[in-house]
Amino acid sequence: MKYKEKYPILEINLKKIYENTNYIVDLCGNLGINIAGVVKGVNAPLEVGEIMLEGGCRYIASSRLEQLINLQKKGLKSENMLIRMPMIGEIEEIVKYVDISLNSELETINKIEEECKNQNKKHKIILMMDLGDLREGILDEEEFINTALYIENNFQYVKLYGIGTNLSCYGSIKPTYGNLNKLCNAAIKIENKIDRELDIISGGATTTLPLVLDNNIPKKINNLRIGEGILVGRDLADYWGYDIKQIHKDTIVLKAEVIELKNKPSYPIGEMFIDAFGNKPVYEDRGIRKRAILAIGKQDFVFPDSLIPLEEGIEIVGSSSDHLIIDIENAAKKIEIGDIVNFGMFYPNVLFLTASDSVNKEYVF
């Protein structure tokens, strides 16, 4: 067996990611909204960056500077966007490698201007407004507008490219017509003062898509930064009750190998204390059950409970760092040692599995 065929394998279907991208780009395009494809959720492989661009994304975005630099060094041709506020130590490379960055601190922007001067390079900034989610951005409207005007009037190399906001991250605040309209009102006030239109009014991430579907998003919003909705597509359907039929939810499949197959009691035997992670789980006694151990564990996917067995009748029992136990008592398919069991998953699993060196990534089209 070649090393490449070794399990566990994370199979990433580029055709499905392409179709998801294409669908969202068209859906939003109809309302004059372009898309920044966010690649951080899959740890930014070149293959996914390329397919997002083919699918029509206008920008490629990540919160991790090193991912953007890596993509650019590998030859990805697109304007890129850094969607986490810069660390001071990153500024030199940001000016060198990044076209657009999200910002909320004038002190940092001042340093970007200085570095731009050193490198004789321009840099575009999206100033972030906090609409109540309480992660990044300026909360007070007057301070926000004044900061935007300061950038416009005092910097030579840094350009006020636009404004944006981020929701449903820390404070779990829902994007609505009302809160996004505050961003748009600020945009209008800034545009009136600077006597030009801002290039970007960025209205959030995947969780803003329901407003697009309902055609209830303020008209001035012209950009969204989408990761999960393209890469996994499960959050809107499972958490928001917006099941977009056209979005593939099986873009990424985990394939793990059976290394033990035995009938065992479902209730541990002996004096119960703590598990491998210091927790005291509750065990249900279901009698003797047929179960399998797979060669993969929490170190790879962190959250076993959000893995989704793709074969009928398989249940997840539990996991330690390197083992995943499944109940196969009612499995529709006969399972043997060396067999491969497939799982779908949610975004957090994708985030960790794509980062695991023990998991081979295979791209299919």
Ligand SMILES: *Cc1c(COP(=O)(O)O)cnc(C)c1O
């Ligand atoms: C991660 C992130 C996004 C993308 O979020 P999804 O839910 O994956 O669409 C957009 N904007 C910012 C600032 C982010 O950090």
